[in-house]
Amino acid sequence: MKIDRRRALALLGMGAATPAVAQSPKVSFQHGVASGDPTQERVVLWTRITPERPGADIPFTWTLNPVDRRAGGAKRGAGVTGPDRDYTVKVDVDGLDAGRAYTFEFEAGGVKSPMGRTRTLPSGSVKDVVMAVASCSLYPNGYFNAYQAIADLPRVDVVLHLGDYIYEYGGPGSYGMDSPVAAERPHDPNREIVSLEDYRRRHAQYKSDPQLQAAHAKAPWIVAWDDHETANDSFLHGAENHQPATEGDWDARKARALKAYYEWMPIREPAAGVGLAEAAARSFHFGDLASLIMIETRLGARDKQVSLAEDAPEVDGKRDLTALKAKLADPARRMMGPRQEAWIGEELSRSVKAGHAWQVLGNQVVMARVMPPDPRKELTPEQYATIPASSRRRIQRYEAGVALGLPVGLDMWDGYPADRERLYAMVKQAGARPVVVSGDSHSFWANELHDADGRRVACEFGTTGITSPGAGEIAPGINAGDLIAKANKEVVFNDQVSKGYVLLTLTRDVAKADMVTVSTITSKAFTTKVVKSFVAAPDGAGVSALTEA
Numbered sequence: 001m002k003i004d005r006r007r008a009l010a011l012l013g014m015g016a017a018t019p020a021v022a023q024s025p026k027v028s029f030q031h032g033v034a035s036g037d038p039t040q041e042r043v044v045l046w047t048r049i050t051p052e053r054p055g056a057d058i059p060f061t062w063t064l065n066p067v068d069r070r071a072g073g074a075k076r077g078a079g080v081t082g083p084d085r086d087y088t089v090k091v092d093v094d095g096l097d098a099g100r101a102y103t104f105e106f107e108a109g110g111v112k113s114p115m116g117r118t119r120t121l122p123s124g125s126v127k128d129v130v131m132a133v134a135s136c137s138l139y140p141n142g143y144f145n146a147y148q149a150i151a152d153l154p155r156v157d158v159v160l161h162l163g164d165y166i167y168e169y170g171g172p173g174s175y176g177m178d179s180p181v182a183a184e185r186p187h188d189p190n191r192e193i194v195s196l197e198d199y200r201r202r203h204a205q206y207k208s209d210p211q212l213q214a215a216h217a218k219a220p221w222i223v224a225w226d227d228h229e230t231a232n233d234s235f236l237h238g239a240e241n242h243q244p245a246t247e248g249d250w251d252a253r254k255a256r257a258l259k260a261y262y263e264w265m266p267i268r269e270p271a272a273g274v275g276l277a278e279a280a281a282r283s284f285h286f287g288d289l290a291s292l293i294m295i296e297t298r299l300g301a302r303d304k305q306v307s308l309a310e311d312a313p314e315v316d317g318k319r320d321l322t323a324l325k326a327k328l329a330d331p332a333r334r335m336m337g338p339r340q341e342a343w344i345g346e347e348l349s350r351s352v353k354a355g356h357a358w359q360v361l362g363n364q365v366v367m368a369r370v371m372p373p374d375p376r377k378e379l380t381p382e383q384y385a386t387i388p389a390s391s392r393r394r395i396q397r398y399e400a401g402v403a404l405g406l407p408v409g410l411d412m413w414d415g416y417p418a419d420r421e422r423l424y425a426m427v428k429q430a431g432a433r434p435v436v437v438s439g440d441s442h443s444f445w446a447n448e449l450h451d452a453d454g455r456r457v458a459c460e461f462g463t464t465g466i467t468s469p470g471a472g473e474i475a476p477g478i479n480a481g482d483l484i485a486k487a488n489k490e491v492v493f494n495d496q497v498s499k500g501y502v503l504l505t506l507t508r509d510v511a512k513a514d515m516v517t518v519s520t521i522t523s524k525a526f527t528t529k530v531v532k533s534f535v536a537a538p539d540g541a542g543v544s545a546l547t548e549a
Contacts, residue, residue, distance in 0.1 A: 135439025142521025163226025
């Protein structure tokens with residue numbers, strides 16, 4: 001954080017301070033503390049200071065202490081924040097010890113923040129790593145019980161959040177407002193967010209939630225955005241939920257959303273000359289055990305999604321899919337740009353050469369091939385007859401998808417098959433053992449990923465939403481995910497009902513995913529259980545088939 005002479009003098013009490021600063025303005029810490037982007041010697045510390053009367057800059061101090069209380073390792077410092085960054089604070093602390101746990105807190109105006117816990121990444125020989133993988137937290141749709149469950153874990157080394165941390169929607173009738181708890185959890189502002197102030201207020205509302213604060217205070221986070229941090233189904237030059245005529249220029253809206261994101265999230269600031277979207281692609285190394293490669297697939301290079309409405313409009317009750325399917329197969333279509341693809345290839349190769357057992361790809365959307373199920377084929381006539389009216393629309397979409405021969409999600413990797421093959425080619429060239437982790441879908445997945453020739457190249461574990469709704473039950477007692485798993489070779493397991501997170505544990509011999517669900521998101525009293533557990537093992541220069549643990 002850059003501190004000019006006036007701010008430095010204010011910190012030292014040597015004049016040049018504004019009266020508000022000199023008088024120690026009344027402040028509070030209403031949004032908790034967080035840490036993120038840990039390395040072997042660095043970690044980002046975050047908080048937000050809420051002034052009673054916004055306007056003036058506010059000085060703060062921070063302290064970080066080793067949990068083990070061994071001599072050495074304590075750090076402290078000072079800085080200033082203000083309205084130019086919405087009074088958020090971000091400190092990138094360096095000179096730390098690898099694999100060490102720390103507590104940290106901030107102070108401003110004589111008021112101390114809550115205390116948080118963080119840790120640096122380990123170096124050398126590492127026995128295991130435990131990650132909690134989360135995504136998709138729709139505030140009005142339910143309580144953040146899954147975040148509390150993460151906070152209550154006896155051990156979690158890092159929390160990996162794969163996007164849709166906030167949602168841009170708002171107002172009566174908007175997404176999630178039919179929830180039983182929506183009346184007490186309406187979005188703020190209670191309308192769709194577009195301006196910088198809007199995005200800041202929405203982040204502030206989410207971080208006011210005590211369960212989310214507890215999860216942030218538990219361990220360092222490594223985060224990625226998906227689409228709702230900007231607008232639904234976003235891509236390089238627009239979004240499904242962006243209307244230029246009424247909401248202005250897309251690039252300007254995207255820039256405002258990312259400014260708020262970097263202010264409010266514990267993510268490392270971009271290096272000089274690096275754009276915000278580019279900076280989201282970064283890697284982390286857990287000693288000799290695993291590399292985590294975070295990729296950006298939304299805002300840096302993604303081409304517009306293929307759609308029936310635009311690419312195969314209905315004429316006289318019929319659709320001609322020739323142009324649409326040709327567009328899908330076009331090798332020029334991208335989720336990622338050439339520079340990021342080259343970087344991923346280098347990171348995979350570097351990790352393999354370093355002897356790491358696993359290469360974890362932090363990825364926003366489901367990578368597996370997923371075709372729609374045929375309900376009449378997968379259900380008995382008796383089961384089909386029990387499908388309620390509330391599910392008929394989804395059934396019709398499945399049946400229409402089967403007739404068209406199109407994937408379930410053209411916003412997922414299925415909408416960019418050539419780019420997926422390029423990624424698989426890099427995996428094979430490096431001899432990597434990838435564990436792909438995915439968000440976005442609001443459902444649990446255990447997938448085996450194959451290239452176009454049918455060769456298994458990776459496994460994939462998808463996490464469900466913290467609160468965001470999935471497809472649910474097709475009929476009483478029939479999970480929509482069961483139909484999807486039956487209809488798709490790559491899908492070993494799919495659960496469209498549960499809410500929760502994935503607990504991913506890596507050792508040299510196994511990658512294990514526990515799919516942890518909370519019993520409810522509409523009551524603050526909840527329990528947790530593991531719905532399913534799956535394991536993969538190294539298999540030569542690749543990954544074994546999944547087995548249920």
